[in-house]
Amino acid sequence: MIGVAIATRDLVKRYGRRRALDGFSLTVPRGAVMGLVGANGAGKTTWMMAVAGFLRLSSGSVDILGRGPFDAAVHSGSFAILPQDSALPLEARPGDLLYRYARMQGLPVEAARKSARDMLHAVNLLDRADNSIRSLSHGMRMRVRLAQCFIGSPEVVLLDEPLNGLDPAEADRMRQFIRARRGRQTIAISSHNLHDIEALCTHVAFVEKGRVAKTAMLESITRSVTRVAFTLAARPADMEALSAVVPGATFAWNADAGTLACTFDESAGGVAAVNRKLLPALLAQTDVIAVRSGLSLEQAYLGNAGQRGPDVV
Amino acid sequence: MRSLFRIGQVMLAECAGAVRSRRALVILVLYLLSAVFCMTGTINILGKMENELSKMLMLPESEKTGVVSVTLWKSPAFQGMVRSGLRNDLVYNDIEGRHPAELIYAWFAFLCAPLLAVLVAGNRVSDDLKSGAVRYALVRVTRMEWTLGKYLGQVAMVALALASSALGAWLVVVCKLYGVGTFELLPAMFGWGLRAWLYALAWLGLALGVSHLTRSGSRATAIGLVALAIFTVWPGLLKLWARSxxxxxxxxxxxxxxxxxxxxxxxxxxxxxxxxxxxxxxxxLTYLMFGHLVFARRDA
Incomplete structure (x- = not known):
């Protein structure tokens, strides 16, 4: 199992007749930052809870770091989770709480103190270390919850909606904090904010109806070699002139975004060749504000989920 | 050893949480005050009874409360009543020479220890299950370690409450009966506190065991109180059924x-x-493990 941090196979979790997980299989490579993308109730949170051993599975197998399913006696200190909708003890103080968690993980006293202090510093809460959790705002509590995940640098971290409730500045700080851990820790992130997933993850899994519909490296999904989108000042008046420049290409205009998407086949010679031909033709009709090749994750997800047609711009 | 260490860490976290929890603190203070008021009230009543008795017998009133009671307590007639009431000669022989004040405290401690245990510990697990706080611990310690750590934390909390109540009761006795500066009865009070703590071990197991069964703290406390009531009448019911x-x-x-x-x-x-x-x-531990078994098989 070298090279694999989490391997889950055919997970099934039933709640009465409903199946929250229905044959969920996902492998997370070591060092990857895996983003889980899916609709509400698709099974992302349930998968995380199952991996962490909080849920009793109906069937299926889980393996973490090649040491079997989660067992605190085995995985304590090498696995952490930010569970969704789980409050920290309100009477506790962040400094004490993180120290105590570090001690439970087996860190020696000094290392536990240092780790707790470092994590509070990382989430910008060092000055609130001695206040009770009850006195902290929602966003601050979220930051303490995030901090507890990285105490002692566990090898595997699961984050369920990690940036929920954070103000823009703190959200950006947390993005940088998580991004800095790429390659050093294995992280799985569940989020409805696809821009966050795109900014943080190296891999992505599309989750639908309790199972994984598609898994890939993020780059392979978003860096399409047969699509380019132009943000324009105005809609080109003569679309036929554009079609003549790149024969066989299809064009789609999105008036709301002011973008024109060009999808072509490989015979067109790739993105650079298409740009060389198409840009002069576009500039002859209007101003070009931006050019983007490939798809955003949101476009790829919506296209994959079939919620819009293939000409999403 | 690592497991013991983790149980110890959960215990310390539980103690810290219980101390900071307003409810636990309020209950502990109430318990201490109850002990103090119980001792004060009982000694006051004793004093009045002694004065009435002195008046009726036309004897000079005693300057200090307790002198008549101690004499009465040691009288063969009264001892005979105690012996027949206890229906256990071994216990009678052991408490025969004890001071009435320490027996009053012992009675209070044994009576209230179960209530203290249920009120202090009844919601400690269910509240964590409801809020989800348990999940932060369960990625670091096993469910069994968490359960045992919680139990030991509450055992320590109740020890603190009983020790402080013993101290409070002794202070009342010293002020009311002896005068400041004497340490007589202090070891005996702590001895009874220790016994009440042993008694509370079972009730804490019951309260925490029940607390594992539900996510509602108030429901867990209510179930604990009902169990306490049933367990109180249980020996009587058994005797009745055995006869019937x-x-x-x-x-x-x-x-x-x-x-x-x-x-x-x-x-x-x-x-x-x-x-x-x-x-x-x-x-x-049996009550506790029953609750733990249910908890171990369900989603956290």
Missing amino acids: FGCPWLDHFDALVPSSALLSLWRQSVAPLFAGGVHLLVLG
Whole structure:
């Protein structure tokens, strides 16, 4: 199992007749930052809870770091989770709480103190270390919850909606904090904010109806070699002139975004060749504000989920 | 060893949480005040009774409360009443020479320890299950370690409450009966506090065991109180059933409830005290493990 941090196979979790997980299989490579993308109730949170051993599975197998399913006696200190909708003890103080968690993980006293202090510093809460959790705002509590995940640098971290409730500045700080851990820790992130997933993850899994519909490296999904989108000042008046420049290409205009998407086949010679031909033709009709090749994750997800047609711009 | 270490860490976290939890603190203070008021009230009543008695017998009033009571307590007639009331010569022999004040405190401690245990510990697990706080611990310690750590934390909290109540009761006795500067009765008060703590071991196991069964703290406390009521009348019910149905062996089921070990705790010699303590600890752990078994098989 070298090279694999989490391997889950055919997970099934039933709640009465409903199946929250229905044959969920996902492998997370070591060092990857895996983003889980899916609709509400698709099974992302349930998968995380199952991996962490909080849920009793109906069937299926889980393996973490090649040491079997989660067992605190085995995985304590090498696995952490930010569970969704789980409050920290309100009477506790962040400094004490993180120290105590570090001690439970087996860190020696000094290392536990240092780790707790470092994590509070990382989430910008060092000055609130001695206040009770009850006195902290929602966003601050979220930051303490995030901090507890990285105490002692566990090898595997699961984050369920990690940036929920954070103000823009703190959200950006947390993005940088998580991004800095790429390659050093294995992280799985569940989020409805696809821009966050795109900014943080190296891999992505599309989750639908309790199972994984598609898994890939993020780059392979978003860096399409047969699509380019132009943000324009105005809609080109003569679309036929554009079609003549790149024969066989299809064009789609999105008036709301002011973008024109060009999808072509490989015979067109790739993105650079298409740009060389198409840009002069576009500039002859209007101003070009931006050019983007490939798809955003949101476009790829919506296209994959079939919620819009293939000409999403 | 690592497991013991993690249990210790959960215990420390539980103690810290319980100390900071307003509810636990309020209950502990209430318990201490109850002990103080109970001792004060009882001694005041004793004082009034002694004065009335002195008036009726046309004797000079005693300057200090307790002199008449102690004399009365030691009188053969009164001792005979106590002996017949206790219906246990071993216990009678052990408490025969004790000061009435310490026996009043012992009675209070034994009466209130179960209530203290249920009120302090009744919601400690269910609240964590409801809020989801348990999940932060369960990626670091096993469910069994968490359960045992919680139990030991509450055991420590109740020890603190009983020690402080023993100290409070002793201070009342010193002020009311002896005058400041004497340490007489202090070891005896702590001795009774220790016995009440042994008694509480079983009730804490019951309260925490029940707390594992539900996510509602108030429901867990309510179930704990109902269990307390049932367990209180249980020996009486068994005796009644044993007589009614002609099944004397039913009496043996008495051992399933903590009150069956209570008489051992009144003893002064080590052997029965030790046996009673072990009995109560086993009962407490049994109740606790029953709750844990349910918790271990369900989603956290």
